[in-house]
Amino acid sequence: MAYDASRNPRQDVRERMFVPELLRGLAVTTRHFLRNLFGQRDRNASVLNRKGTSLVTTVEYPEERVPYPPGYRGLHRLVPREDGKPRCVACYMCATVCPAQCIYIEAGEYEPADASAESRVIEKFPTTFVIDELRCIVCGLCVEACPKDAIRMDTSKHAPSEYTRQGFVYDIPKLLNGPAVSHPSDPWKRRESSNAPEHQQIEPHARIGDH
């Protein structure tokens, strides 16, 4: 089908007559039109695997989404434990490593006289954990730095929409969502006598699980 540029187009009787070439052009567009009009449209989100007779490759974004690759860095989340509290121990590693300095943490400590004092396997927890998503450069260093696997970027969400700039400053209720994660090395699992710490439960934000 490659067009031979050295060929003199005026020497072909079809092109001199003009009409047959026009009809051939029309045949191409008509073929596309009919295939797309009557063809089966495959809405498979991965376009390359579409099998339908229709030639449309559009993914209609808000309704259909292309699945992200496994390593995709989306919006942050604070990983909860099974009891719904964040795994974060307020060690400031992520805030320290963050090149954009968009993480702000205030640490709290469980009261020694607390009822759960006997089972103090975790001493610190974040009373405030704020990520300014407008400042974040989505480098993922906080995820790498975290020793407790408490912050992840696996939500596959991007471009969150808010009405105000303050809305992009995500706090614990907004950040704490997604499936809980536990490791065998978690201290409340290692000690026989230890229970889960009973600090104030922070209710998950309403967005949890809506993805």
Next chain:
Amino acid sequence: MVAIVAAIAVLMGVTYYLAALFPGPAHVPQIIVLMLVFVMVTATLLTIAERKWSAMIQDRVGPNRARIGLPLLRDRSFGGVPHVAADALKMLFKEDFVPRRANSFLFNLAPILAFGPVFALFAIVPVGPSVQLMDRQVSMVIANPDFGLLYLLAIASLAVYGTSLAGWSSNNKLALLGGVRASSQMISYEVALGLSVVGIMIAFTTVQAPAIVDSQAHYLWQLSRNFDFGLPAWGIFLQPTGFLLFFAAAFAETKRTPFDLPEGDSEIIGYFVEYSGMKFGMFMISEFVEVVVLSAVTTLIFFGGYHLPFGEQWLARQPPIAAYPWMLGIILSTVFWIKVIILCWFQLAIRWTFPRFRYDQIQVLGWKMLLPIGLLNIFVTGALVLWDPSLRALALVGLLEIAVVAALTARRRPEEGAPGDRSLEAAAQHSSAHPLPGATRT
């Protein structure tokens, strides 16, 4: 699809009924229903159809975001049809801007002048046969002047006044350029348009639209006695060259894409560059009305009007239709609109297939190709009709022309047929012997 055809049929029935209820020389029901309902609605739907069909041609989805905000309808796009309402509302509520130094009288007059003549063209198009209904003879044509197609040519050239006045009065150099281009293009193609239908006038020996339609009802060769099947004397078979010339010239009159030099989106924005709101909307809708009217006129002249290609007399003999002839009228009118819609699609397909002409190419096509071919066509047609008044010789020549074009279209190029482009390899091997292999090969 079936619903659309049924809707057309029902509406045509309503038209016949109304026309029987309100008889009179003014043909008010025909004007209202045929022009305002059919032409206007078809043109309005064509605005969205153009966007949707072009999307299908280009493997896109097309507009589907406008929704009707009612509970059950909210999640359905209805093929993008709500976009029509959205566009209309947008145009109605936009600011009606008039440039400061513009001639405001002419500026306001131009959209009307562009809109009116196009509409008036439809007056001579017979949409259906005239039938007996409620003791009255009901005709489905708004006017039947003696000068028939000449009215068409006369009014069609009036539409350019709106275009060139719009370009001149809006005090904008680019708009003026567009207007001048429009008028020169119109002048070039008026000649070819006029010459292209002369062949039909010779063949059917009439210029009246209903007479032309009736001439196309009979068969040149009929194969069977009982069921009328054969080659109908349609203009496309008698005058394929004339059809080509007419379609090209009339397409140039609609100022749509292969001939959209007056608009010229990319270099001059067009004669309506200063228009906004509903005045621009009138220019735009008049373009689509032109498409519908051109389809109707082409159907009338070249595609047998409202007649079926076969089986019409057989259909008329069937018991319920023979008893109530208005049923045949409704069927035939529906056939007419189906033909019109198909031709509208054809025009849109042309518009989304072919690239634009350069300005000099437009003039070359008009004066050096269409005009001589049109003249030649007239002489050949006249000679053939003189030689054989039964039009069979003319049809044979026409079929021969169609066959030649079809054969040339269907035949694959030799270099395309070779898998792996063997001809190119051969050309590369011989390139030392022949400096220009392509020139020697053909």
